Amino acid sequence: MKLLKITAIASLLAASGAASAVEISGNVALTTDYVWRGISQTDGSPAIQGGFDAGFGNGLYTGIWASNVDFGGDESMELDVYAGWAGEFKSVGVDIGVLHYAYPTSAPDTDFTEAYAGLSYGPASLTQYFGFDAGSDDIGDVDFGNYTDLGLDLGEYNGITLAVHAGHYDRKSGSDDYWDWRLAASTSLFGVDWEVAYSDVDNANEDRNDDPNLVLTVSKSL
Numbered sequence: 603m604k605l606l607k608i609t610a611i612a613s614l615l616a617a618s619g620a621a622s623a624v625e626i627s628g629n630v631a632l633t634t635d636y637v638w639r640g641i642s643q644t645d646g647s648p649a650i651q652g653g654f655d656a657g658f659g660n661g662l663y664t665g666i667w668a669s670n671v672d673f674g675g676d677e678s679m680e681l682d683v684y685a686g687w688a689g690e691f692k693s694v695g696v697d698i699g700v701l702h703y704a705y706p707t708s709a710p711d712t713d714f715t716e717a718y719a720g721l722s723y724g725p726a727s728l729t730q731y732f733g734f735d736a737g738s739d740d741i742g743d744v745d746f747g748n749y750t751d752l753g754l755d756l757g758e759y760n761g762i763t764l765a766v767h768a769g770h771y772d773r774k775s776g777s778d779d780y781w782d783w784r785l786a787a788s789t790s791l792f793g794v795d796w797e798v799a800y801s802d803v804d805n806a807n808e809d810r811n812d813d814p815n816l817v818l819t820v821s822k823s824l
Contacts, residue, residue: 623659624656624657624658624659625656625657626654626655626656627654627655627656627657627823627824628652628653628654628655628823628824629652629653629654629655629821629822629823629824630650630651630652630821630822630824631650631651631652631819631820631821631822632648632649632650632651632819632820632821633648633649633651633817633818633819633820634648634817634818634819635647635648635649635815635817636649636651636669636670636671637799637801637815637817639749639769639771639782640769640780640782640783640784640801640802640803640815641782641803642815643669643671643672643673643680644669644670644671644672645672645673645674647672649669649670649671650669650670651667651668651669651670652667652668653665653666653667653668653682654666660687661687661688661689662685662686662687663685663686663687663688663699664683664684664685664686665683665684665685666681666682666683666684667681667682667684668680668681668682671705675708676707676708676709677705677707677708677712678707679705679706679707680703680704680705681703681704681705681706682701682702682703682704683701683702683704684699684700684701684702685699685700686698686699686700686718687699693723693724694721694722694723695720695721695722695723695727696720696721697718697719697720697721697722697729698717698718698719698720699717699718700715700716700717700718701715701716701717701718701731702714702715703715703716714733714734715733715734716731716732716733716734716749717731717732717734718730718731718732719732725754725755725756725757726752726753726754726755727751727752727753727754728750728751728752728753729750729751729753730748730749730750730751731748731749731750731751732748733747733748733749733774747771747772747773747774747779748771748772749769749770749771749772750769750770750772751767751768751769752767752768752769753765753766753767754766754767761789762787762788762789763787763788763789764785764786764787765785765786765788766783766784766785766786767783767784767785767786768781768782768783768784769781769782769783778805779805780803780804780805781803781804781805782801782802782803782804783801783802784799784800784801785799785800785801786798786799786800787799793822794820794821794822795820795821795822795823796818796819796820797817797818797819797821798816798817798818799815799816799817799819800814800815800816800817801814801815801817802814802815
């Protein structure tokens with residue numbers, strides 16, 4: 603979710619260069635399962651998602667995004683707030699920023715924050731996420747470490763765009779590290795964007811289901 607969204611924002615800003623006025627855009631999506639880093643965030647159920655982004659010129663941007671979630675507890679909503687800078691140097695895209703994950707219906711210690719730094723060149727992208735240590739034993743410190751994301755666009759064939767992703771989650775104490783991967787096919791039809799994605803993880807434990815996910819997402823940019 604967040605990763606693909608941030609990457610899209612960075613690409614747009616890098617391509618457009620410095621802007622002289624604030625540019626506002628929105629997005630809305632309906633998906634059969636909210637899968638984040640290979641793991642369902644809705645217990646295999648559908649999700650309604652959407653957000654707004656603002657570009658301020660010179661590569662600066664900020665945004666907000668929300669989705670329903672189901673972790674089997676009080677959590678029912680995820681609200682992400684992010685800000686960063688994106689630019690390009692000698693055909694190499696650069697994107698750096700901070701992303702905060704909030705769960706308004708849960709306890710405050712469920713929230714966590716990451717910094718990210720990404721590079722892209724042609725069809726390939728590499729993004730590293732760094733989990734903040736707040737100095738306490740909340741979920742963000744114990745379970746969320748650093749995540750490495752590698753993406754590759756495979757090109758367009760008969761109007762269908764293919765892309766692959768591989769990621770590694772270097773978790774902190776309390777949970778095991780794991781790899782995840784994703785293959786997605788997308789196209790535009792009837793005025794909306796369609797994506798079918800297959801994803802899986804390689805290392806399951808009692809807190810994480812290793813069943814593969816096949817997800818259909820319909821989205822619209824506003």
